[in-house]
Amino acid sequence: MTTPLRPALAVAAALTATLALTTSNAPASTAVDVVQSPLAAHWEQSPVPGAAGLPAGVKVTNWTEKAPLENRSRPRLLQVVEIDPTAAPLDLQSTVGTGDGLAETVAEQLAAVSPTAPARHPVAGVNGSLFKSETPHPDLAAAGPVTLQHMGVSVTDGVLHGSSCWGGGQGTSGAVIQYGVPYITKLRTDLSLTASDGSLPVTLDDINRDPGRARGCGRDKEDKLLPVDQVGGQKGVYVDPDEIVLFTSDYKYPVPKPGLDPYVTTDDDEGFEVVLDSTGKVTAARASRGGGKGNTVQVRVPSGGRILQGVGTGATWLRDHALPNTTLKVSQKLTDTRFNRPVPLDPSVDVVSSFHQLLRNGDIPAELPDTCGDTDTGVDGTPICTDSRVALGTNVRGHTVLVTLTGQPQATNTTTHEDGAWLHSFGELLDSAELGLIDALNLDGGGSATLITADTTGATTVRTPPTDRVNGVYVHRPVSDAVYAGISGYGMYKK
16 A cells, blocks of 8 residues: 655645656756655665464554664664554554553553453554653562553553653643544643642642652652762652652552662651542541551552552641541543643543654654664764664554564574664654654653564564563563554444
8 A cells, every 4th residue: 555645745746746747858967856765765665474464454564774774783674553443443542451550561461451351352562651660669579570650641541640741831742542543742630639628729749659759750840850879870860758649549569668769868758648449538547658668568559449648748738638537539630731622531541651752743843852762882883872762653544553663583582783763863764755654652662662463363473672681681671551453343432
């Protein structure tokens, strides 16, 4: 199938054809050379393993570099998955897998979809939002090796799992997936608590993370960034000694204890903890969060309930106003700040988030930086970016598109090689007319980059090479959430 040109490109093509007709007698030397896109100039389509077995509505196109670029030793692989809901009943959703707070691979998260919704059958998926991995609390070693903290808005079926980054009050970029169809915008959350005693509402600072310590980005203007040399080399650690954090019923890791981070003193606060039932009634109120530091007890969110944890003045507010058998109202608002409209937090809505939009209305946004998290030395001794890249986009046909840029798959998991691109270079590649993309969101990359497809029998294929090394072998990184296309029903009210 030939991708139609985007509107501006179609006009340019028509103008070029007109000029060619009106100047057909002009000398050949005056002809203007056609500028090729980065994709057309340096990449060529290559075979897709298992293409014949892909289900209807899923088209995978592979592009391989004709020759290594940017001083690389091997060509990279660009994989493009187009989801056509007119060819089969497919739509897009996100998932946190077994439960929020648990770091799982994309394969594990997609496998968890079918047991809970047997008819869903994910047919293609990639990793989703940005996040920070967390080491287990010393008192919770038996709870699991890794938990995580979202870096921005994460929503599954209308349940908010993380608040937006502050972004100067405008929030940060994200993809709203409503009734299975994505659109990319900028999002801000506004959260508050109101007690039944008539007191004024208080700010609710975040969801499903350690109070007093935000990772990756500040959630509000009170969050202060700590220098890297003061927090043991951790990047992006923000502190606020006065916070309240909500834990949802699908948070499946034990709620935090004080003293998780030895470098952050606000994290040492024993604080105060409140348990709510599904109606907001306070069923328990207790000093000391998560069972208290030095205690190996594991406190988990009860089924259908929620837990609030406060530190500093947040703990004081909970102690004074969240009394047993009273009620608290939790207000959660999600705003699309690009179009200044509310986004409903109902079962029709999922959200994955990021710091950067790669394409907006067919162009690279002026604010897109040319950043890279991991670099290596190229064949000529100059740096190359080894960040694998992942994007979620929409094209000129209105179809969802999933894209990965990685190194070539290897014969075994004991070897890997350089892969990825500088962020702006990735945007330039996606801006190639051959792909026909209109909007594109940069998702988490590096070792998180994972693309999985399923064939008509349900058997899955991981199409991206692992780049995180653990115990001598390369593995795919456990992530916070995944975005996937799955079997659905037609119509707005299928959920």
